[in-house]
Amino acid sequence: MSSLSRDDVAHLAGLAxxxxxxxxxxxxxxxxxxxxxxxxKVQQAPTEGVAPMSHxxxxxxxxxxxxxRPSLGAEAVLAGAPEAEQQRFSVPRILDED
Amino acid sequence: xxxxxxxxxxxxxxxxxxxxxxxxxxxHVELHTATKMFCGCPTEFGAEPNSQVCPVCLGLPGALPVxxxxxxxxxIRIGLALNCEIAxxxxxxxxxxxxxxxxxxxxxxxYDEPIAFEGHLDVELEDxxxxxxxxxxxxxEEDTGKSLHIGGATGRIHGADHSLVDYNRAGIPLIExxxxxxxxxxxxxxxVAKAYVSALRDLLRALDVSDVKMEQGSMRCDANVSxxxxxxxxxxEAQLAVPLGTRTETKNVNSxxxxxxxxxxxxxxxxxxxxxxxxxxxxTRHWHxxxxxxxxxxxxxxxxxxRYFPEPDLVPxxxxxxxVEALRGTLPEPPGLRRKRLxxxxxxxxxxxxxxxxxxxxxLIEETVAAGASAGAAKKWxxxxxxxxxxxxxxxxxxxxxxxxxxxxxxxxxxxxxxAGRLNDSMARQVLDGVLAGEGTPTAVADARGLELVQDxxxxxxxxxxxxxxxxxxxxxxxxGKVAAAxxxxxxxxxxxxxxxxxxxxxxxxxxxxx
Numbered sequence: 001m002s003s004l005s006r007d008d009v010a011h012l013a014g015l016a017x018x019x020x021x022x023x024x025x026x027x028x029x030x031x032x033x034x035x036x037x038x039x040x041k042v043q044q045a046p047t048e049g050v051a052p053m054s055h056x057x058x059x060x061x062x063x064x065x066x067x068x069r070p071s072l073g074a075e076a077v078l079a080g081a082p083e084a085e086q087q088r089f090s091v092p093r094i095l096d097e098d
Numbered sequence: 099x100x101x102x103x104x105x106x107x108x109x110x111x112x113x114x115x116x117x118x119x120x121x122x123x124x125x126h127v128e129l130h131t132a133t134k135m136f137c138g139c140p141t142e143f144g145a146e147p148n149s150q151v152c153p154v155c156l157g158l159p160g161a162l163p164v165x166x167x168x169x170x171x172x173x174i175r176i177g178l179a180l181n182c183e184i185a186x187x188x189x190x191x192x193x194x195x196x197x198x199x200x201x202x203x204x205x206x207x208x209y210d211e212p213i214a215f216e217g218h219l220d221v222e223l224e225d226x227x228x229x230x231x232x233x234x235x236x237x238x239e240e241d242t243g244k245s246l247h248i249g250g251a252t253g254r255i256h257g258a259d260h261s262l263v264d265y266n267r268a269g270i271p272l273i274e275x276x277x278x279x280x281x282x283x284x285x286x287x288x289x290v291a292k293a294y295v296s297a298l299r300d301l302l303r304a305l306d307v308s309d310v311k312m313e314q315g316s317m318r319c320d321a322n323v324s325x326x327x328x329x330x331x332x333x334x335e336a337q338l339a340v341p342l343g344t345r346t347e348t349k350n351v352n353s354x355x356x357x358x359x360x361x362x363x364x365x366x367x368x369x370x371x372x373x374x375x376x377x378x379x380x381x382t383r384h385w386h387x388x389x390x391x392x393x394x395x396x397x398x399x400x401x402x403x404x405r406y407f408p409e410p411d412l413v414p415x416x417x418x419x420x421x422v423e424a425l426r427g428t429l430p431e432p433p434g435l436r437r438k439r440l441x442x443x444x445x446x447x448x449x450x451x452x453x454x455x456x457x458x459x460x461x462l463i464e465e466t467v468a469a470g471a472s473a474g475a476a477k478k479w480x481x482x483x484x485x486x487x488x489x490x491x492x493x494x495x496x497x498x499x500x501x502x503x504x505x506x507x508x509x510x511x512x513x514x515x516x517x518a519g520r521l522n523d524s525m526a527r528q529v530l531d532g533v534l535a536g537e538g539t540p541t542a543v544a545d546a547r548g549l550e551l552v553q554d555x556x557x558x559x560x561x562x563x564x565x566x567x568x569x570x571x572x573x574x575x576x577x578x579g580k581v582a583a584a585x586x587x588x589x590x591x592x593x594x595x596x597x598x599x600x601x602x603x604x605x606x607x608x609x610x611x612x613x
Contacts, residue, residue, distance in 0.1 A: 015403055017196045054189060054408030060416040066131050066168035069138025074148040077156060077265070087147040088246065088262035091198040 004032050104391050106370040110362060111285075113325075113369030118332060119287040120342055121280040121361060122322035123231075125298055127273050127308045128241060129172050130316070134269035135240040136163030136206060136412075141271075143314060147264040155269035157202030163411055165190075169271035170213070170415055172307040173238045174425050176273055177214025179301055179432070180233045185213050187416040190238070190409040198263050199242035207274075209406040212237035213415065221297045222434055223289060224452070231294050232278040243268040273307075279342060284332030287365065292358035295319055299354075300433040312352045319357055321348045323364040325372060343368070344378040348392050351385045360385045363392060440464060444473035457485050458494045462506055469510035472517075479509045483530055508533055512540040522600055525549045552598045561594040562587075562607045576612040584608050 009028050013020045020028065071077075074087050083090040134141060137154035153161035177184050191209035217233035244267050249259030275298065283290040299310045299317060309316045324345035330337040346368070351360045368378055382395035431439070440460065441451040444467070454460055459480045466476035480495065488498035499505070512529060515521045521529060521544060532543035544550065552558060565587050566573045575583040584605055591604040 011403075015194075015196070015405070054410060055413050057413065059413040060187070062164060062413045063167035063170060064138070064164045066133050066166050067138065068133050068140045069152075071139045071150050071152050072156075074146060074151075077148045077151045080158075085248075085262055086246075088264050089148075089198070089201075091261050091263055093247070093249075093260050 004029060004036060104389075105367050106374075107363070107366035108369035108373060110366055113366050113373075114285040114328075116328055116373060117325040117365070117369050118281075118284065118328045118337055118340065119361075119365050120324050120326065120345075121277075121283070121287055121291055122345070123277045123280070123291060123294060123357075124320040124322070124347075125275045125295065126241075126318045126320075127176075127275065127302055127310065128316040129169055129271040129273065129307055130309050131166055131168045131172070131271055133166055135166050135169055135238070135271040136269060139269065143309075143316075145266055148266060150266040151268070155201075155265060157200075163206065163409075165412060165415065166271060169238065170417070171425060172271070172305075173213045173236065173273055174417060174422060175305055175429060176275070176302065176307060177217065177236050178422070178426050179305055179429055180214065180217040180219055180236060180275070182214035182217030182233060182236060184417060184422045185211060185215070185415075186419075187211075187414055188213050189414045190412045191406045192409050193239075193404045193406055195404055198261065199245055200268060201243070201265060205239060205242065206409055206412070207239035207406075208237035213417075219294065219297060219301070220434070221290065221293045223286065223293050226448075227286075229283060229286075229290050229293070231280060231290075234276045234278045236273055236275045239272045239274060241267050241270040241272045281338060282333045288358040288362040291321060291361045292354050295357050296354050297433070304430040304433050304436070306430075312354070315352065317352075319351045321351050321357060321361050321364070322346070323348070323361055323368065324378070325365065325368045343372070344380050346378060346381055346383050346392075348383040348385050349395065353387075356385060356387055359390055360392065363390060367392070444477075446473070446477070450477065453481060457481055458496060459485065462496065462499065462509075465506035466509045466513075469507050471506075471510040471513040475513040475516070476506075476509060479512060479530065483527070483534065487534070502534055502536065504533060508540055515540055515544060519600060520544065520550055522551055522597075524597065525551070550598065551600045552595055555603075558591070558595065558599055558604060559607060561591050561599070562604060562611065565590045565594060566608070566611060573612055576608070581609065 006025060006029050009025055009032060010020070013025070013028075078084040078087065078089070081089045128141075131141060133139060134155055137152050139150045139152050139155055142150065154163050174184055188208060188211035190206050191211075192204040193207045193209070194204045196203055212235040214236040215234065217236070219231045219233060221229050221231055223229060243263050243265040246262040246264070248262060277294070280287070280290065280294075299312075302308050302310045302317070311317065312319075322345045324343040326340045326343045328337070329340060346364060348360045348364060351357050364383070371378060379394075379397060381397045383392035384395050385392050430436075437451065437455065437460065441448075444451075444463070446454065454463060454477060457480070459477075462480050463473065463476045466480065467473050471479075484499055484504060485495050488495045491498060493501070512521075512526055512533070515529070516523070516526050525544070528547065529540050529543045529549060532538070532547060533540055537543045537546060569587060569590070572583050572586055576587075587608050588601055588604050591608070592599055592601060595604075
């Protein structure tokens with residue numbers, strides 16, 4: 001199950017909006033394959049009767065009251081934006097995806 | 099790829115003869131909590147761009163989300179009101195996609211563990227027929243930012259050079275309510291769709307969890323439609339056994355009327371394609387309010403691969419059964435039952451009640467009656483001039499009245515002036531005009547305009563005598579028992595009194611003198 005095809009990598013690159021050349025695709029198939037194999041070693045651990053977990057702490061219902069806290073302020077928010085216009089983040093146009 | 103050319107459509111009745119429609123509705127509703135789903139940023143509508151944003155909703159590295167307690171309670175209350183099971187344990191999940199409306203590059207949502215599931219909502223159609231909508235699930239998620247497309251025509255994405263994003267809305271708590279396939283509605287499918295969204299809106303309003311303003315986007319509807327061949331009546335077993343056809347999803351249908359129109363249009367469009375031997379492309383469609391058609395959006399494809407996984411930054415939500423039962427105790431009377439109770443309390447006919455409901459005046463009348471007016475008077479005054487003017491302004495009556503400062507107490511006061519005999523009906527109308535013009539309370543307007551029925555019986559009697567004397571033929575008819583003829587005399591008496599008399603009293607006097 002840990003083998004990754006070239007198509008899989010191309011598909012993932014597309015989802016992640018990463019442009020990969022043919023050479024890079026070939027290289028990533030190999031590199032990601034090694035990573036998957038290494039991680040796959042966990043599958044050898046005896047997990048029978050152990051429920052899957054998604055959080056290391058045995059906690060539930062951690063909430064906060066519905067009370068307003070200060071926001072950053074538009075200036076600070078936009079300080080990290082490569083480009084801003086009309087107090088908004090300026091981003092390249094997106095085609096046919098709305 | 100999206101073109102504006104209209105597709106072929108089949109006449110609706112013809113389509114219904116050949117096909118059986120199935121719908122699925124997804125409604126997103128923004129909760130009106132004070133803060134966002136996972137951070138303390140305010141949620142106020144219409145604030146300066148990017149002024150209600152913090153490291154959490156901006157997705158800055160290391161920022162940690164914490165769930166809004168009120169939002170979870172609202173989600174559970176919505177689930178209970180929709181007769182759903184409430185999960186004993188559920189998690190949030192990351193829905194991964196790359197689009198600038200979410201700075202985190204994922205939306206925190208729920209995937210296979212919704213907070214509420216397996217419910218239903220009974221929806222009453224205009225003729226009283228009840229259709230049960232089965233609810234698949236209601237889950238918690240967060241809203242996205244708002245994009246402004248620059249350089250294209252009228253802010254649309256096509257032809258735009260670049261987009262400007264405001265993240266004030268990103269992170270506002272959202273509940274997505276998904277129906278099971280709605281089958282068996284037959285030709286009434288569009289009507290059922292509209293009635294469902296309307297009933298859901300009423301329910302959410304009664305729960306006081308959202309502003310449910312479709313025009314402001316706090317309630318949004320996506321309508322899925324598919325057709326299958328007709329083999330019998332909508333509820334025949336053979337018909338229900340026919341496999342579902344391929345569906346399309348029309349996005350952002352944002353008014354009740356549009357829900358009905360969009361479903362109807364898609365049925366006619368699908369029918370034309372299927373009847374011509376074609377097949378339906380599974381895709382999203384854009385609804386065009388102005389032309390009443392849909393156009394192709396995006397085809398379901400790679401972009402639908404959201405690679406959901408459990409959100410590692412949030413712990414599970416596990417409401418205790420005690421909490422759930424306590425919240426069940428806070429549920430309001432279901433809107434349908436409430437209406438029936440009020441109708442019976444007020445003694446309205448079905449038609450009268452429907453007029454009141456359609457005018458959106460149920461609450462106003464309830465408050466007016468509570469302030470002392472009779473139900474009949476409350477209806478008469480609210481559905482009269484204020485309602486006409488609100489319609490003229492394209493506003494709902496509640497918003498319109500609030501804008502003018504016209505309150506249920508005013509209407510009750512006006513009714514009080516009439517029943518106390520100070521004003522007659524036409525004077526009361528003038529007083530209401532004055533109140534609508536901002537001249538003050540009914541009593542103040544009546545005082546300022548000098549509107550008051552003459553209480554001097556001597557003056558009224560003199561006027562009656564004068565009119566009887568001037569109309570001996572009419573008087574003779576009344577003496578002969580033609581009581582209806584009194585109307586002509588009453589009119590003249592009112593004229594003599596310059597409208598400042600009680601018409602009922604004038605009638606009594608005339609009849610007393612001539613019988």
